Each structure stands twice: as C-alpha cells, then as structure tokens.
Amino acid sequence: MNLEAHLRTRREAGQKLLVPYVTGGLGSAWLDVVRAVADAGADAIEIGIPFSDPVMDGRIIQEASRRAIEIGATPANIINDLAKVDIAVPLVVMTYYNPVQHFGHRRFAASLTASGIDGAIIPDLPLDELTGSLASNGGEPSWADAADEAGVETVLLAAPTTPDARLAAICARSRGFVYGVSLLGVTGERDKLSGGALEMGRRLKAATDKPVLLGVGLSTPEHAVEATSVADGVIIGSVLVRRLLEGGGPEQAGALVAAFRQGLDG
Amino acid sequence: MTPRVRGIPAETVSPARGQPVVLGPPGPEPEARGRFGEFGGRYVPETLIPALMDLEGAFRQAWSSDSFRGEFAALLTSYAGRPTPVTECHRLSERLGLRVLLKREDLTHTGSHKINNVLGQALLTRDMGKTAVIAETGAGQHGVATATAAALFGLRCKVFMGAVDVDRQARNVFRMRLLGAEVVPVQAGSATLKDAINEALRDWVATVEDTHYCIGSVVGPHPYPWMVREFQRVVGDEARAQCREILGGADPEYVVACVGGGSNAMGTFAGFLDTDARLVGVEAGGDGLESGRHGASIARGVPGVLHGARSYYLQDEHGQILEAHSISAGLDYPGTGPEHAALAAAGRATYAHATDTQALEGFKLLSATEGIVPALEPAHALGWLAAEAGRAVPAGSTVLVTLSGRGDKDASQVAELLGEPLE
C-alpha cells in the first residue's frame, strides 16, 4: 500500500487522520493490539521497534521499550511478525538509527517491504544525515536511497525550532506524510495541547500539500480535535502505550482508539 | 632558593605556572557534516538541529576571534590555574624501567581537565545569550566543573547523573549542590553515564531555546567532538613544549591517556599528532575483555550511532547498546568519541585497556612512588603502563602520561575496595 496515497485519499474524503503508535513486541498479544487498533478506526499504524537508548521518548515509551527488549523483542522478530497482520491500513515502523544501520540500509528496507510495511520514521536521522552515504559501508547507499529503491516511505519530523527554509526542505524530502512535533520535548502525556502545536500545524500546512500530522504530547480526543483544526491528523503514542503497560490488551487499546476516532469524526 | 626536582631546573620548564596561558593555533576542523573519516556526524532529533547549527557557527567564530581566545586564555590562567606542570617521576621511572613524565591536570581548579572545556563552553553560552546550562556527569568531575563555571558566570545549572554514580561519587554530588546546581539522578538503564547523556538530551529537546548543553567529552553530535577537543588541546600543546624542554628538544616516544569519552586523551593527542610519538588511549578493561564486563568500546565495539555520533559502541547483534562496566564512573561508557574512532581506524593511535585490578595497582603505585594520588580514570593509564613496561613499552622509553585528575573523589570507594572502609 502507498502510505501517502492512502492518507491523501482519506483526507480528500473529509476524514481527519488518526495514527496510533504501538510498541512492537510488547507482550504476547501485541499483534492483536495492532489488529484491534486498525479495527477501531486508525488510518495508519506506527509500530515502535524498541531501541535501548530512545532519546526522543519520555518515560512511558522508554519503559515499554525496555520491557519489550527484556522479553526478547528484536527488530527482525517484530518485522517478521508484522507480515502476519492482514489489515486494511498502512504500517509505518518508528525506530532509531542504530538498529537500522546495524541491519544494513538495504537489508532493513528490503525486510520492511517483505513484511508489507510501508514507511519508516527514524527520529535521530535528520534531513542532513538521511542522504549522506557512508563511504566505508561496503557500497551501501544512503538510507534515503535504500528506502526509495525498496519503496519504503521515510517520514521526516519537523520541529517548532525548525526555520522556514529548512521546513520547506523537510517537507519536500518527507514521504508518506510530514510529522510535525507539536511541542518542545519528548513523547509523553500532557495535560494540555501545547501552545505551539497549532503554529506548527499552520506552518507545515502553508509549506506543503502532503498530509500533515501532529504528534508528541497529544493525550486526549479534545487535543486531537483542536490539533486537527489546522493539521490533517494526529499521532497518539504514550496515552495508548500507558494502557498497555497497565495491563490493557486489544480491547482497551481498541476502545481508546475508538474514542479518538469518535472525537475526530465529531 | 627555588626548590628543584632532581635534574630539572624549574625555571626553564615552559609553559610554567605563574605565566599566562598562551593558546596555540586552532587545530583542524572535521570534514563536511562533522566527519572524522567515516565517524562523527549529527544524528539527533530535528528539534536540536537548529541549535547545533547555531552552536557550530558561534564556536567557529569565537575560536578565530582574538577577544574570545584572549578571554578563554585569561580564565585558564587566573581561574583554572594553568599552565599545569609536567612532572618527571623519578621513583616511578626507576620502578618501571622507563622515563615517565606526567601532565598534571590534577592540579587545576576542581581537580581535573574537565574545567578547560567547561570554561570555553560557559563563555560561548554567555555569548549566545543563553541563561542556563545542563550537563551529564559520570564521575562527577564534569558536573562539578560545569556547576563551577555556572556559578562563575551566573548561569542556572542542572546536572544529570546516573543513580549508580550518585552513590559512588557522593562527595561530588555534594559539591555540585553547594555550587548551586540541581543534581538529577537518572534511574533508567544501567543508571550510569550513558543514561545520564540520554536524559540530558531529552531535557535539551525541551529547553533548547534558553539552555546550552555543556557536553563533557569529545562525544555527541557535531560540533561537540571538535569543539571539546579544541578547548582541551591546551593540555597537549602545553605538554609538548614542556616535554621538549625536559627531553632536550625531543618528543616523548609514547603519549598515554585514559579514554572514557576521550576528552583528556584527545586534548593530549592534539598536541602530538604531528610528532613521531606513539599515541596510546587506555580504555576501561573492567573485569577483563573476556568477561564481557568492561568499557573497551574500540577494542570490542563495532561502528554504530549513539548520542548523535557515528563511532565504535558496545552493542549486541541487534544493535542494542550494551552496558559498560568499570570501577571508574568516568570510564563507564559504552562508546568513544568519533575522532578516536578515526585515529584507531587510521592506525595513528592505538587503544589498549586496563582492568579494574590494574587500575587499582596504578592508583596505589603512583601514590606510593610519587606522592600523587590519581583519579581512578588516569589510574587506568598508569596501570596499563605498569603492566606493559618492558613489554609493549620497551625498557628505557620516554613516556608522557596525562594525569587527567586527582583521586580525592575516589578515596572512599578505593578504601572500601581495599578493605579499609572510611566509616
């Protein structure tokens, strides 16, 4: 499936986009969680491939990553397992660059495609490193080239600190959608939608026609509704993962996503 | 009468204490995109990229400006107590069958080389108009140095420290608080230096607009490895001139320093890269490399990306970073700065290791033979030298060792390890 085409179609149909995040390998029922989240109205699903040192993540996703690794989650297992999930929405992995480069750019991209995964988000691989090739990498192309060759859409992040010219370059290079970081900070639940979220959304909407999703810190359906007054959609992570850490399963995850769906559908 | 160490007329050793620091010329910049060969780079979340670009520009400009360099040199002189001497170690030399010289960073204000870098970054923080600094710390020396500079410049200061290190370096925790810093214990992961850096980066993502992240070693995203090396190169530049004075115009045959992130080693090596000296970095061997419990990232790591830079890191077959293990909090890090990775790959420097036991031997040896109690970190360099004297380091060689810090901070930990707890 093409992530960007899929999201555009839904946007054109008047739908606000909802992309929940699920930590891969977190508990034996995690694939059922993914299915439940799809059934509850997600427009795409982000699958976290846990890394030992997740610097863009707050406590909840750190803890989920730690637990998943502890019970044996590996990048290869998670990617292979996702091949078994037959759902009608695109899948995007979110991980850090070290596991990707450790796999090898080509191999990682190929394994995503083989499992029917459409996109990748690598928050510590910013624009400037994305296209850089590694001279000594045995002829390995840059991640951008490897992903393009394999048809993996690499979603780039834009931040409130990003100046306008750079924002335009990020939008141009991003595939699938553009991920607007709604606040200055890492993932985690917040009481309020950050004051900068709408500004981030507006700047991105002015810069690109690609789908614009806001993420990081969005914690309630009300936040999502407010954010989509300017952006095309939202990404929700910690609010969902916390329920999984607290013992929730597919049912609780589905109910939470359904509540966001309902809020967004008005 | 001027007291004389056997054979060295004190008045001819230069640069000498009491004279102003004269900085040598700036060293080379990394290649495009912050590269040292295939290492380095800027692998951090987008939120931080603009701040790193600003920092790079501010540092490049400052480092070529006479007024910044003058102010930095003046602080190194009047505040840090530089130049530090090179001391010839007669009794240790006799014991090892070598000629051993020590670069005395232990004599700086706050007791380690960390102060050099921190004063440079504090000046930059002020020039960039930021009002707060954050730092990570392992042994606490960089935290103390940062808290010190923050007090001096009137900056708010928060220091992230692994909870394990908070326990084993309690004295430095107290010092930081006394200096007005907030110390944040980090429980995540192995609760040591790596995790403190993670937490500092997370904090910086939220505070970047008014806060400078004062990284304590030649690690992290571009421009840190370059900038910290430049702020530390005064160690190597001074030592080179001082060694030539002592050695009748010659350079030492070996230049040895311990490597955690690698700032004291890189600062030292910077002064000797264009000499024939063999450069040796000594990593933490922990319980021995075979045990898997160590911090020898160049010996046992593979290329990867952590904390913003491509370098050698200890990691498992899936690319998860492994915990390091060392008796010394300052070397308890599963990676090494990218310029060291490049020097290792190019064969210009070699990287050895000393086990916890060898480090303790080095600690006791220098204390007993020279009346100088080293920090546990440089005790690794001394422990390696003691083990290799007459073997990898041929008898009669002249060797410069950077004594990156003094051992006061480690006294209670070592007392316990030696079975003589202080209380």
Ligand SMILES: Cc1ncc(COP(=O)(O)O)c(C=O)c1O
């Ligand atoms: C005295 C001393 N030496 C060395 C180190 C290790 O750091 P680096 O490798 O950056 O010199 C530390 C770090 O805390 C230290 O306190």
